[in-house]
Amino acid sequence: MKIMEADIVVCGGGPAGVNAAIAAGRSGARTILIERYGFIGGMSTAALVYPWMTFHTSDGKQVIKGIAQEIIDRLMEMNGSPGHVRDTVGFVNTITPYHPELYKVLAHDMLKEAGVKLLLHSFMDEVRTTNSTINSIQLTTKSGKIEVKGKVFVDTTGDADLAYYAGAPCLQGRDGDSLTQPMTMKFRMRGVDLERVKRYIIENPDEFYRKTPFDELEQLPLSGVLGFYRHWKEAALPINRDQILFFTGPAEDEVLVNTTRVQGLDGTDVENLTEAEELGRKQVLMVANFMTANLPGFEKASISDVGAQIGIRETRRIDGLYALQSEDVVNGRRFADVIARSGYPIDIHDPSGKGVTAAWVKGDGAYDIPYRCLLPKHINNLLVGGRCISTTHEALATTRLTPSCMATGQAAGTAAGIAFKSGVAPADIDIAVLQQELVTGGAILQ
Incomplete structure (x- = not known):
């Protein structure tokens, strides 16, 4: 079996994974990004999830920037996006159209610029752990089995596959019947x-x-x-x-x-x-x-x-050190360990009925996502970004949106870089250092 080694291993090449890998690569750590399809972009490309919504609050204040905004700026230079435009549906203030084929190429370029090694056509099917620490993951590929060893791992699979296979506790669906939001073929x-x-x-x-x-x-x-x-x-x-x-x-x-x-x-x-x-x-x-x-x-x-596949709104999510609550979202709660903000409302497509349940953010129109939501229980060297971070079923209905996933992905990759360089577990890094690096990288935390 072929063996590869890296400092940081990111599983899942959707927008969260792309941003996590770019952030990790920019930290100087040897980074590998693993993706099962022959292209990157996750739901944004494979399932035609479009447009990206939203980078702003209901009043039009931008609360998500960083690598996500870099991508928009560069897409605009390529005539691949008009930038942030008014939402004529009226559900949010702005949406961000983009050309998925140009995004695929741009994301690939940005990963290369950050020194990230990309493995496409690679399906993770086994995680090997010792004493609550991930040692390696096994991939099934066209060229046979590959074992990828790493020091810090980041799960941006959307389905918490890496966390689940590693033995981290996960949850799925709403309380009572575990039903998830419906899937949509776009x-x-x-x-x-x-x-x-x-x-x-x-x-x-x-x-x-x-x-x-x-x-x-x-x-x-x-x-x-x-x-x-x-x-x-x-x-x-x-x-x-x-x-x-x-x-x-x-x-x-x-x-x-x-x-x-x-x-x-x-x-x-x-x-x-x-x-x-x-x-x-x-x-x-x-x-x-x-x-x-x-x-x-x-x-x-x-x-x-x-779509190359059906669009999936909700599957597994980690049971992390803190689960973001619907009350946190609606009340615009602030957290001392904030690593991202979002202004997208709670938007629950009914798991069994016809309608959509929505609840908007009060106060200044944005809420904080705390670092603890990226940390699974019982696995020491794993971070999570994107749709499968630790939330309730109701709060997931806002954190699942792509700009929020981009922001938590950047935070997870940045934290992984700090953990690797410091030689400590992700849960033990200095939050102030993480926040400063995120702000330096363009993120909005206030």
């Missing part, structure tokens, strides 16, 4: 007449989300739409949802549709996932046919892209 359509869509919204406001900025739509570029309530209700499709949701771009006649809903299946169970993929793709055809037949502006539209 797809793109081209040939959409967006000016016709906008005109219909302005003339029929009762059919759209109440927070849509109707008074500003004449001046704003259309970035997203939530509604067509009457059309959806009359169609009575067998999908447990009550409206159409789509976002515009990257092309001028293109939208990303976020409407399918697959409920009651476990995203960590291979048979459940297989069923979800089948159901999701059938729903894509159903929704696309409905849209072209019924929605103004979609008469000439057609499917141009479907």
Whole structure:
């Protein structure tokens, strides 16, 4: 078996993993990033999760920067993003469209610049531990088995795979029945007449989300739409949802549709996932046919892209040293060990019903994510970033969003670098040193 060695090993090449690996690499530590697909970007690329939302509070104050903002700035230079734009759905203040193919290339470039070794087409299937310390992970690859040894490990798999296989306690779903938020197969359509869509919204406001900025739509570029309530209700499709949701771009006649809903299946169970993929793709055809037949502006539209896999909102999360609570989010709680902030509201897609439960952040519109949420119990040399940090089911409904994942990923990678250089466990590093390095790296902690 081939053996590789690194100082820091990051598992999962989504936005959290990319940012964690860049931060770790910039610390000077030998860093390896492992990804199962032949490209990086995680849900943002494999599942077409688009746009990124949000870097700002409901009042428009930016609370997430750092490596995440570096990526946006460089995408803008490549004509791969317009930057942060107003959300014409009205759910948040801003959203950030991006071109997924350009993001794949840019992220790869930034990893190389940071000295990170990238292993694609590599599936982690075993974790070897001794006395609560991870020694190595085993990969299955096209060229055979590879054992990767490291000093500090970072789990950015989204599903807490590394933590789970290492024996760290994990939780899943809501209290009582363990059901998770539904999965969604996302797809793109081209040939959409967006000016016709906008005109219909302005003339029929009762059919759209109440927070849509109707008074500003004449001046704003259309970035997203939530509604067509009457059309959806009359169609009575067998999908447990009550409206159409789509976002515009990257092309001028293109939208990303976020409407399918697959409920009651476990995203960590291979048979459940297989069923979800089948159901999701059938729903894509159903929704696309409905849209072209019924929605103004979609008469000439057609499917141009479907996710390589179904989008997953929630699976396992670690049971960490602290679990972020819904009250922490809603009340905009501050923590002494803050390592990231977010202004995204609690946004729970009902695990069994039709609706979405939302709760906005009070106070200045942002809440803190404490460092303890990145630290699993019982494993000494492991950090976690992204969707599977330690939260309740309700709080996960905000921390799961990509900009928040980017921020916790950067924090995990930075902390891993400090732990390695200091020769201590991640739980024992100096929080003030971590916070200073994050601020130096552009993060917002106040």
